[in-house]
Amino acid sequence: MKRGSKTRAALVTLLMLLPGLACFLGLFFYPMMVTVVRSLRPEGAHTGWTLGHYTTFISEPRARDVIFLTFVLSISATLCSIVFSVILCLVLRRKPRGHRFFRLAMLIPRVVPGLIGALGLLLLFGSRGWVNLALIQFVPWITEPVRINYTIGGLILFYTWLYFPFTSVTTLSTLESLDPAIEEAADVSGANRWQVLRHVVIPLIMPGILAGSVLTFMAAFGAFSIPLIAGGNYRPLSVEIFRQIDFTPTRWSAASARAMIMAGLQVVFLTIYMRILRRPSR
Amino acid sequence: MNSLRQYLKAFSSARKLLLYTFLLCFGLMIFLPFLMIALKSIGRGWFGRLWLPPELTLDWYRWAVEVTNIPEITKNTLIIATMAVTMSTLIGIPTGWAFGRRRIPGKELLMSMILLPRMIPPIAYALGVAQIFYRLNLVNTHFGVALAHVAICAPYAILVLSATFEGLDERVMEASAVCGASPVRTFFHVILPLILPGILSSMIFTFTTSYNEFTLTLMTYGKDTITLPVRTYIALGEGYWEVTSAMSIILVIPSLLVLFVIQRQVAPEKLVGGFKGV
Numbered sequence: 001m002k003r004g005s006k007t008r009a010a011l012v013t014l015l016m017l018l019p020g021l022a023c024f025l026g027l028f029f030y031p032m033m034v035t036v037v038r039s040l041r042p043e044g045a046h047t048g049w050t051l052g053h054y055t056t057f058i059s060e061p062r063a064r065d066v067i068f069l070t071f072v073l074s075i076s077a078t079l080c081s082i083v084f085s086v087i088l089c090l091v092l093r094r095k096p097r098g099h100r101f102f103r104l105a106m107l108i109p110r111v112v113p114g115l116i117g118a119l120g121l122l123l124l125f126g127s128r129g130w131v132n133l134a135l136i137q138f139v140p141w142i143t144e145p146v147r148i149n150y151t152i153g154g155l156i157l158f159y160t161w162l163y164f165p166f167t168s169v170t171t172l173s174t175l176e177s178l179d180p181a182i183e184e185a186a187d188v189s190g191a192n193r194w195q196v197l198r199h200v201v202i203p204l205i206m207p208g209i210l211a212g213s214v215l216t217f218m219a220a221f222g223a224f225s226i227p228l229i230a231g232g233n234y235r236p237l238s239v240e241i242f243r244q245i246d247f248t249p250t251r252w253s254a255a256s257a258r259a260m261i262m263a264g265l266q267v268v269f270l271t272i273y274m275r276i277l278r279r280p281s282r
Numbered sequence: 283m284n285s286l287r288q289y290l291k292a293f294s295s296a297r298k299l300l301l302y303t304f305l306l307c308f309g310l311m312i313f314l315p316f317l318m319i320a321l322k323s324i325g326r327g328w329f330g331r332l333w334l335p336p337e338l339t340l341d342w343y344r345w346a347v348e349v350t351n352i353p354e355i356t357k358n359t360l361i362i363a364t365m366a367v368t369m370s371t372l373i374g375i376p377t378g379w380a381f382g383r384r385r386i387p388g389k390e391l392l393m394s395m396i397l398l399p400r401m402i403p404p405i406a407y408a409l410g411v412a413q414i415f416y417r418l419n420l421v422n423t424h425f426g427v428a429l430a431h432v433a434i435c436a437p438y439a440i441l442v443l444s445a446t447f448e449g450l451d452e453r454v455m456e457a458s459a460v461c462g463a464s465p466v467r468t469f470f471h472v473i474l475p476l477i478l479p480g481i482l483s484s485m486i487f488t489f490t491t492s493y494n495e496f497t498l499t500l501m502t503y504g505k506d507t508i509t510l511p512v513r514t515y516i517a518l519g520e521g522y523w524e525v526t527s528a529m530s531i532i533l534v535i536p537s538l539l540v541l542f543v544i545q546r547q548v549a550p551e552k553l554v555g556g557f558k559g560v
Contacts, residue, residue: 113494119530
């Protein structure tokens with residue numbers, strides 16, 4: 001009797017899990033498998049196997065540049081986000097006037113489509129944008145507009161704008177769950193503000209910062225809409241994939257091979273990142 | 283002693299000044315892009331080194347409505363988002379319940395697996411989705427685009443809902459049973475009011491996700507299922523920045539409204555999440 005009810009309970013659980021599993025298998029696993037198979041087929045054919053798409057892409061000298069660019073962009077954006085988020089969270093934690101508003105403002109880059117964010121940033125930092133106007137007006141030695149759009153620096157700035165909320169939200173929530181007594185203890189023991197920050201607060205919120213930065217990194221690595229419209233001649237992997245199928249004749253196999261390389265690189269890099277993350281806290 | 287105190291005071295006010303300057307710069311950095319889009323969309327002849335557009339006009343909005351057929355596109359976007367929300371919620375409720383309240387061997391692993399679509403760059407599996415949908419003739423149908431969105435919305439719904447269901451207190455239900463309520467009555471009068479906020483917030487979040495989704499739509503849309511983000515992208519390619527700005531404003535206002543309306547009821551920080559542990 002007991003055994004029977006146990007199997008029944010397990011069956012009910014399985015039935016409940018079924019929609020989620022079906023969604024995962026049908027809309028993620030199966031498409032991934034289709035992509036894998038496609039990347040191993042000759043272009044346009046339904047039979048035969050080839051590794052040609054991988055080898056041609058990797059042997060292209062451009063491939064190294066594309067992969068290098070993808071990493072440079074995502075890693076620099078992650079580092080910028082960490083620095084910026086830590087400062088922002090330390091400020092917001094003091095609950096300055098209007099801090100609720102700034103907390104909400106922090107989420108805006110994630111709530112609006114990346115496309116719109118990129119459009120606004122392109123306008124703002126363009127040669128006729130307000131940033132350049134202000135620079136020309138107020139900085140004596142700048143007379144010509146500074147080129148920000150379509151440069152590496154500009155792209156890193158745009159990436160940071162779009163993806164810092166992942167880091168700042170987790171950092172802020174870790175910072176706010178911190179016990180003030182710990183800091184007071186450090187304070188009473190004669191540590192100055194900087195020492196408290198450097199040796200007590202930052203190490204304690206490090207797990208939050210790192211967890212958030214992983215999310216920023218993943219989002220920046222897979223970024224698509226920003227480099228698509230604001231990248232100019234800089235094309236990271238995602239745009240490179242899209243270009244294969246954007247023009248006729250579409251090259252699905254070549255695109256699939258690049259997508260697999262991208263997914264593979266991300267998994268490898270994340271594994272390394274997680275390894276590094278785990279070490280100092282243990 | 284007194285001068286020292288004065289010095290400290292000045293120092294602290296300088297700190298305060300620095301703090302507010304920093305916050306101001308941050309606020310400007312977030313809002314100026316949108317202000318610039320808004321001005322671009324109502325300005326005419328804004329060229330050269332001008333701080334503000336010399337003439338104001340609503341022509342670009344008229345263009346957006348007449349030429350690019352915004353009403354039709356908005357309808358597509360809303361139909362697709364509604365379908366995606368419905369499907370994700372229907373998937374999320376049973377699966378979320380199983381994750382939140384039932385014993386599953388290897389629950390952690392299973393959950394990470396379900397959340398994988400939010401980790402892997404969407405473009406990687408969007409390729410596969412597009413190829414499958416071409417074979418099944420799902421491309422250029424509202425259902426097809428919505429189904430593609432479910433790939434990214436459903437994991438989110440499952441995560442939010444499982445957290446909601448996990449928070450349900452067993453004792454409340456027992457108390458209700460002890461007081462003589464039938465299971466049906468318990469469900470409608472005790473459980474439903476408790477889980478409704480969670481379900482609503484999951485619906486809002488999935489709606490925003492679908493409304494803003496670009497990559498998956500770009501791979502599966504056709505001429506009858508163009509959505510607002512895709513149309514904005516196309517307009518950007520056509521090079522009419524003013525019209526694009528007008529469309530962007532139309533697209534972005536609902537998202538911002540939703541953010542400001544829901545901020546009191548649900549933790550809007552969750553909008554950023556949808557990943558494990560956030």
